Amino acid sequence: MVSTFTACFTKRLTERLRGQGWTYGVSCQAHMDRDLGFLQITTSVQADRTMDAIEAIEAEIVALSSAAPITQDEFASVHDAQVLGLVNMWTTNNEVLNSLLHEDAMGHPEGYAADLERRLCAITVDQVNEIAPMFGDPGKYVWVAAGDRKHLSAGRFVMVDRDGLPV
Numbered sequence: 001m002v003s004t005f006t007a008c009f010t011k012r013l014t015e016r017l018r019g020q021g022w023t024y025g026v027s028c029q030a031h032m033d034r035d036l037g038f039l040q041i042t043t044s045v046q047a048d049r050t051m052d053a054i055e056a057i058e059a060e061i062v063a064l065s066s067a068a069p070i071t072q073d074e075f076a077s078v079h080d081a082q083v084l085g086l087v088n089m090w091t092t093n094n095e096v097l098n099s100l101l102h103e104d105a106m107g108h109p110e111g112y113a114a115d116l117e118r119r120l121c122a123i124t125v126d127q128v129n130e131i132a133p134m135f136g137d138p139g140k141y142v143w144v145a146a147g148d149r150k151h152l153s154a155g156r157f158v159m160v161d162r163d164g165l166p167v
Contacts, residue, residue, distance in 0.1 A: 002030045004120075005128050005135075006039070007078040008070045009060070013041070016056055022049040032106075039135050050151045058138040064129075065136030075125035086117055 010028040017023045026043040045053040064070065090096050090113070103112045145152055149159055159167045 002032060002037075002131065004075070004079060004082060004123055005070070005131055006030045007082065008074045008128065009064065009135075011074060011078060012070075013043075013057060013060055016060060017043060017045065017053055020049070020052075020056070022046050022053050039141075047148050047151050050145055050147055051153050051156075054143060054145065058141075061136060061138045061141075065132040069129040069132060070125055072125050075128060079120075079123065083117065083120055086120070089113075089116075 006028045010026055013026040013028060014023075017026055022045045023043045026041065028039065028041045030037055030039050041057060043053065060068075090099060099113045102108075103110070143157070145157060149157075152159075161167050
């Protein structure tokens, strides 16, 4: 369900930032283990639009849990692609091994991957929107922006050098 959420969110962010002409694309991934996880959003934007892009991303994060949840159309296009893409998940020995290792690391029962299609098909847009508040407070995010500091809001970021030391 989290992967469906992040895929819908990626699509929305890409449309918004690319529509502004600020980027070619956005990547959004949820990294989860048994006890903890984090959301990683990655993009490259025009230097003079860095703050605009961060503010747009923040606005979309907040909107997902309130004013603009994922729509049925957004959900359907991503959900269908995920279901159809399952056939490609285990095409090599390495992919099968990684799937089994992931199953074990996450504490999933044996055969978890074999039942994935059924579980994925059962997910609804309402279920995906229920988890949106988990990601909905950009004030708790750690923002990392690399680039020309003249395009970053003073006081919003801690400036560091290439060794990670404050400047």
